[in-house]
Amino acid sequence: MNYNTLFKTAVLAGEIMAQSGSETFRVEDTMTRILRTSGLQVAEVYVTPTGFMATLSDPKIQPITEVLRINNRFSDLGRINEVNQISRDLCELRISIDEAYDRLIKIRSKVTYSKLVILIATIVSTGGFTGLFGGSFLDCFIAAVNGLMIVLIGQILLMKVDSTFMIVTVKSFFIAFFTMVFTISLKHAGPDIIIIGSIMPLVPGLPITNAIRDTLTGDYMSGTARAVEAFVISAGIAFGIGFGMGFFNLLERMLGL
Amino acid sequence: MIIQVISAFIATAAFSILFYLPRKYLILAGMAGAAGWFLYLLLMNLLEDKTYATLCATLVVALVSHILARRNKTPVTMFLIPGIIPLVPGAGMYYIAHSVFNNNIDLAVHYFFETFKIAGAIAFGIFIMDTIFRAIKEKKVREPGK
Numbered sequence: 001m002n003y004n005t006l007f008k009t010a011v012l013a014g015e016i017m018a019q020s021g022s023e024t025f026r027v028e029d030t031m032t033r034i035l036r037t038s039g040l041q042v043a044e045v046y047v048t049p050t051g052f053m054a055t056l057s058d059p060k061i062q063p064i065t066e067v068l069r070i071n072n073r074f075s076d077l078g079r080i081n082e083v084n085q086i087s088r089d090l091c092e093l094r095i096s097i098d099e100a101y102d103r104l105i106k107i108r109s110k111v112t113y114s115k116l117v118i119l120i121a122t123i124v125s126t127g128g129f130t131g132l133f134g135g136s137f138l139d140c141f142i143a144a145v146n147g148l149m150i151v152l153i154g155q156i157l158l159m160k161v162d163s164t165f166m167i168v169t170v171k172s173f174f175i176a177f178f179t180m181v182f183t184i185s186l187k188h189a190g191p192d193i194i195i196i197g198s199i200m201p202l203v204p205g206l207p208i209t210n211a212i213r214d215t216l217t218g219d220y221m222s223g224t225a226r227a228v229e230a231f232v233i234s235a236g237i238a239f240g241i242g243f244g245m246g247f248f249n250l251l252e253r254m255l256g257l
Numbered sequence: 258m259i260i261q262v263i264s265a266f267i268a269t270a271a272f273s274i275l276f277y278l279p280r281k282y283l284i285l286a287g288m289a290g291a292a293g294w295f296l297y298l299l300l301m302n303l304l305e306d307k308t309y310a311t312l313c314a315t316l317v318v319a320l321v322s323h324i325l326a327r328r329n330k331t332p333v334t335m336f337l338i339p340g341i342i343p344l345v346p347g348a349g350m351y352y353i354a355h356s357v358f359n360n361n362i363d364l365a366v367h368y369f370f371e372t373f374k375i376a377g378a379i380a381f382g383i384f385i386m387d388t389i390f391r392a393i394k395e396k397k398v399r400e401p402g403k
Contacts, residue, residue: 022332022334023332023334026332075275075276075277075338076276076277077273077276077277077278077279077332077334077335077338078277078278078279079277080332080334080335081279081331081332081335084331084332085330088330112277112279113274113277117274118274118275121271121272121274121275122271122275124267124268124271125267125268125271125272125274125275127268128264128265128267128268128269128271128272129264129268129272129343129347130264131260131261131263131264131267131268132261132264132265132268132294132343133261133348134261140264192351192355195351196347196348196351199347199350199351200268200272200342200345200347201272201275203342203345203347203350204345205338205339205341205342205345206276206334206338208345208376208379209334209337209338209341209383210334212379212380212383212384213334213383213387216384216387234350237347237350237351237354238350238351238353238354238357239354241350241351241354241355241358242354242355242357242358245354245355245358246358
């Protein structure tokens, strides 16, 4: 058996999973399972949300170790599912290691949804969330316009800024500001539900869920890291809304409306 | 209320696309979200307590997610994350920001703790279901090994 290929496969699987926002215990479990197929004595993996270490060793061979730093993370449940499937197939000996490696390489270049689909999905979800909180048809419409806006802002910002906190703050700022402009100019009561519905795509659902599951499985490092991530994003949303409303009030007073 | 539940279905399914959930699971994820939101609204009418309503709704979403994940042989997170999104206290964050902005610190503190309680209810709900399903799983694994 070629241990180097096996090791490379395990590291790649771990990297894709960790980048896509998988729970820590799942990444560790998947990597360990793949490494154990070698039948060697030592197969150790230690994973955190921002990087991992893996070792494969035995008296018979030269130990193999790798440390990997994980930057740019983004939520991609589809990738987690596919890596999970490949590791299942590999451990049940349905596919060879080389086949698994090829499939993992392919996952990286695969595009699940185009930018246009993402745009439409954001518009529908902001509108839908506003309806979910009991908004009227007009509320949903304004929220949908907000959805369009945050995707466009996201596209512009992605080129220049890589801080999640800043991106979320700027997006919420514009949501709050535009909602106020819309509701005042249309003489429409209550911007609350529209703003709440519009910020839902920014809300840290994945960090919250993973923080809980990581903490409760005993991965306290990852648990706290993700809890802090969730808190930072929430603070960004709150800051953005506060500034947006403040800025609108300032303009209103200056223009004497 | 029917409109709100339908909105929950649409919003959750659309939201799942933002998390790159594969196409074949979008409808199931939407159903998990709608089921949770339906129970939440129902309990809010009966009990008028956000924390209990969130806890019970999270339990149902987690139960549905675990069952769906078992059937499709996928990670639980595939349905759990989209499913609990309607319950995540986005409204709380807004009201905190709003009351701080209006210099109403008492109200801000009130909303802060309310949001914290709701987040705790979600955590507890997920924890309970995880524990139950882990216990069931361990039994199944051990039996054939006897």
